[in-house]
Structure formats: structure tokens, C-alpha cells
Amino acid sequence: MASMQRSLALTALAFGAGAWAQQAGTSTAENHPSMPWDLCTASGCTEQKGSIVLDSNWRWVHNVDGYTNCYDGNTWNADYCPNNQACAENCALDGADYTGTYGIQASDGSLTLTLKPGSNVGSRVYLMATDDENYEMFKLKNKEFTVDVDVSNLPCGLNGALYFVSMAEDGDLSATNKAGAKYGTGYCDSQCPQDIKFIDGKANVDGWTPSDGDPNSGTGNIGACCAEMDIWEANSISAAYTPHPCDGNGLVECTSDAECGVGDNRYKGTCDRDGCDFNSFRLGNESFYGPGDIVDTGSKMTVVTQFITSDNTDTGDLTAIRRVYVQGGKVIANSQSDVAGIDKTNEITSAFCTQQKDVFGDTNSFADKGGLAKMGDAMADGMVLVLSIWDDYTAGMRWLDAEAYPADADPSKPGIARGTCAVDSGVPSEVESQFGDASVTFSNIKFGAIGSTYSS
Numbered sequence: 396m397a398s399m400q401r402s403l404a405l406t407a408l409a410f411g412a413g414a415w416a417q418q419a420g421t422s423t424a425e426n427h428p429s430m431p432w433d434l435c436t437a438s439g440c441t442e443q444k445g446s447i448v449l450d451s452n453w454r455w456v457h458n459v460d461g462y463t464n465c466y467d468g469n470t471w472n473a474d475y476c477p478n479n480q481a482c483a484e485n486c487a488l489d490g491a492d493y494t495g496t497y498g499i500q501a502s503d504g505s506l507t508l509t510l511k512p513g514s515n516v517g518s519r520v521y522l523m524a525t526d527d528e529n530y531e532m533f534k535l536k537n538k539e540f541t542v543d544v545d546v547s548n549l550p551c552g553l554n555g556a557l558y559f560v561s562m563a564e565d566g567d568l569s570a571t572n573k574a575g576a577k578y579g580t581g582y583c584d585s586q587c588p589q590d591i592k593f594i595d596g597k598a599n600v601d602g603w604t605p606s607d608g609d610p611n612s613g614t615g616n617i618g619a620c621c622a623e624m625d626i627w628e629a630n631s632i633s634a635a636y637t638p639h640p641c642d643g644n645g646l647v648e649c650t651s652d653a654e655c656g657v658g659d660n661r662y663k664g665t666c667d668r669d670g671c672d673f674n675s676f677r678l679g680n681e682s683f684y685g686p687g688d689i690v691d692t693g694s695k696m697t698v699v700t701q702f703i704t705s706d707n708t709d710t711g712d713l714t715a716i717r718r719v720y721v722q723g724g725k726v727i728a729n730s731q732s733d734v735a736g737i738d739k740t741n742e743i744t745s746a747f748c749t750q751q752k753d754v755f756g757d758t759n760s761f762a763d764k765g766g767l768a769k770m771g772d773a774m775a776d777g778m779v780l781v782l783s784i785w786d787d788y789t790a791g792m793r794w795l796d797a798e799a800y801p802a803d804a805d806p807s808k809p810g811i812a813r814g815t816c817a818v819d820s821g822v823p824s825e826v827e828s829q830f831g832d833a834s835v836t837f838s839n840i841k842f843g844a845i846g847s848t849y850s851s
């Protein structure tokens with residue numbers, strides 16, 4: 396799963412000169428909060444000067460020549476946005492007040508994302524390269540990615556996510572997308588999101604249908620599909636890591652329910668929406684991860700993810716994804732699966748995915764889309780790091796954390812129980828009003844050779 400986005404339409408505070416034609420606005424200066432991270436080898440780590448950028452969907456979109464909203468609530472302004480092309484020409488994405496408006500705090504390599512600091516809900520940011528113009532591209536095969544995570548303030552229904560997607564390095568900069576990575580354009584993921592306002596230099600106005608439940612979101616005719624490697628989808632109750640390969644390479648636009656994999660067409664789409672997930676609770680260990688558990692979500696933990704290849708080189712096929720935790724100075728091996736019909740394992744391999752799909756009765760779209768090898772191909776092209784906090788207007792995050800998902804399924808059947816959250820938990824209107832100050836903190840990002848990014 397991946398996030399639904401929503402944006403904040405601000406009332407115009409008009410000052411300053413005009414803007415360039417999707418285009419980049421100049422009302423608020425765009426200053427990327429600094430987010431240093433470590434690149435590691437066997438001989439040590441060196442600090443990289445990264446920064447983060449807010450996704451364009453959350454930004455104020457106004458006309459190029461003034462400060463009228465091109466997008467307001469969950470509808471487009473008909474004058475500026477009569478169609479996809481004109482809208483991209485007429486509208487500009489503006490700079491972001493990261494802390495004030497979006498509740499995003501970055502300092503010393505630590506990033507805190509707050510669910511609802513004011514009227515804005517959730518956020519999604521990307522790691523920029525040192526040039527501050529392009530996204531940092533990560534090639535994960537035969538490498539290890541490590542991050543400290545604090546989920547203690549993330550209740551049922553929320554997701555503090557860290558993952559990689561096959562976005563373009565420059566955010567699909569073009570003659571009709573002058574904003575680019577610097578303004579957080581170019582998002583795509585394995586859910587083929589159709590709520591993206593600008594895709595590859597066009598607006599997504601045609602066919603736009605405002606969301607029933609979400610006052611800030613809607614869906615257009617185009618979906619933005621690409622491969623996704625979820626390192627961390629979690630709250631204080633449950634956690635999962637999940638590869639989602641796609642048929643194509645990079646961003647692929649889908650324009651029909653079949654291509655996008657909507658509803659009954661879920662398994663016809665170009666991407667593997669389900670993925671092959673490793674969730675310790677779902678895999679039979681209900682006391683491994685949670686408040687006071689072996690991996691105690693009451694305090695910060697280090698999450699290590701390793702991408703193992705067939706020949707232990709960067710060019711081999713991806714064959715396993717391993718997980719290790721470090722907490723309180725202790726290395727904690729990932730839990731072993733404990734489900735009849737699934738060989739005991741604590742890593743994702745092709746055999747594990749096939750057995751899991753079989754035993755859980757799930758369609759194996761993971762294998763259909765090329766499985767680990769295809770996921771590895773996406774990694775070889777380079778992927779962009781995404782960090783987000785979100786609530787789930789589709790399923791209340793119950794696929795991650797509920798006692799039963801689907802709600803009416805028998806929780807004693809394998810694969811149905813995902814965590815300890817109630818089967819009716821995670822309703823966005825409830826979590827937003829009760830837990831607006833919920834937050835996740837990611838810090839100490841390290842990337843490099845296997846074994847180089849953590850110690851006990």
C-alpha cells in the first residue's frame with residue numbers, strides 16, 4: 396500500500412512578483428530543510444549533505460500571474476484548468492513553509508513528520524541530492540539501508556512510512572514542468588495513484604472526481620505507476636516491509652481501470668499492488684513487535700534492511716531482503732515466520748513469497764509482475780527515498796495493523812490478523828481529530844556495503 400495524498404489550498408497572501416510559467420511560484424521561497432545522511436563502506440562512513448523536499452501535491456497551486464487558487468479543496472479552477480495542458484501552463488507550484496504549515500521538522504539528520512499540525516493532513520518528502528536540484532538516487536542491490544525510527548507516537552490507523560520508488564531523478568522536468576524535483580514533482584508508486592495533480596508535465600484535471608471522504612483529494616484519469624520498495628510501513632502496533640514490482644520501468648502512466656488496477660481489476664494493472672509483505676504479527680509472532688515487546692515500539696529502534704543478490708555483487712539478481720533490528724545496544728534478529736505451510740524464515744525470498752501467497756489464499760501478483768528479480772531491476776536503475784506520514788481513506792490501515800482484515804474474515808485463519816487494532820479502527824476523521832499531533836521520527840540514515848551501517 397502507499398499513501399493517499401492530500402494538499403492544502405492556502406488562501407492567497409499575495410506579495411512579490413509573478414512566477415514562471417507548472418511552473419514554480421515565488422510567493423514563498425523554497426528552502427529545503429537539511430537532512431544529512433551517511434554513505435558507508437567497510438572502512439567507515441562519510442556524511443552526505445542531503446536535504447528534503449515536500450511533494451508537489453501538498454503545495455499551494457495558484458495561477459502563474461497571480462494568487463488565485465488553481466486547486467481549492469478538492470476541485471480545480473475551471474478558468475485556469477479547463478484541461479490538462481492548459482492547467483500545467485497556467486498554474487504554478489509554490490514554496491512551502493515546512494514547519495509552520497506542514498509540521499515537518501528537520502535537524503541534525505533527524506526528521507519528524509506530524510500528522511495534522513493545523514489544517515494540513517500528512518506529508519510526503521523526498522531526499523534531495525547534494526546539488527539540491529535532483530533527487531538522490533539509491534541503488535539498493537547488494538547494499539544495506541539503516542535508519543533509526545521512533546513510532547512511539549503513532550497509534551492504530553497511522554503509517555510512518557519510509558520507502559523507495561522509481562521516480563525520475565529530476566522529477567520529470569520538462570518544458571511544461573519547470574518546477575521539477577526542487578518542488579517535489581514526479582511521484583509514482585505501485586498503487587498507481589490517481590490523486591496526483593501533475594504527472595509528467597500535465598495536470599490530472601481530465602476526469603477529476605473529488606473524493607467522497609477526503610476534503611482535500613480527488614482522482615483524475617491518469618495514474619502514476621512505478622515500482623516501490625517499502626522498507627518500513629509501520630505504527631506502534633505493527634510493521635511491514637514489502638517489495639512491489641511493476642511491469643514497466645520508471646514512471647508508467649495508466650489511463651484505465653484495467654491498467655491502473657482499480658477495484659475488480661486489481662490484478663490486471665501494471666503494478667503489484669499487494670506486494671510480498673513481511674509483517675511479524677501476520678506471520679505468526681504476535682509478541683515480537685509492539686509496545687513492550689521484543690522490539691519495543693515505546694522507544695527508538697534501529698531498522699536495518701539488506702538487499703542480497705545471487706552472486707553477492709551489485710549486478711546479481713535480487714534474491715533476498717533481510718531485516719535486523721538494533722535496540723538498546725542489542726542486535727535483534729527478525730522474527731521467524733511461524734505459519735503451517737510456510738517454511739520457517741525471517742527474510743523475504745521467492746520461495747517465501749510463493750508459500751505465503753498460497754497459504755494465505757492471496758493472488759500471487761508479486762510473481763506475476765516478476766517478483767524479486769524485477770524488483771531488483773528497478774533498484775539497478777536507481778530509486779528515490781520517500782518519507783511520509785499518512786492515514787488511510789481506503790482501508791483505515793487495517794491491512795497493516797488490524798485484528799482481522801478483511802474485517803469479516805476469520806482471524807484464526809492464516810494471514811487474516813495483522814496486529815491488535817480493532818477491525819473498525821483507523822477511520823481518518825477519527826484519527827485526525829484525536830491524534831492530530833501524532834508523529835514519526837526518522838534519523839541517522841546510513842547506506843552502504845552490507846554490514847557497514849550498524850554495530851551492536
Ligand SMILES: *[C@@H]1O[C@H](CO)[C@@H](O)[C@H](O)[C@H]1NC(C)=O
Nearest residue numbers: 679680681683729730731733
Ligand atoms: C517471537 O520471536 C522471538 C524472537 O525471535 C522468539 O524468541 C519467540 O519465541 C517468538 N514467539 C513466537 C510465539 O513465535
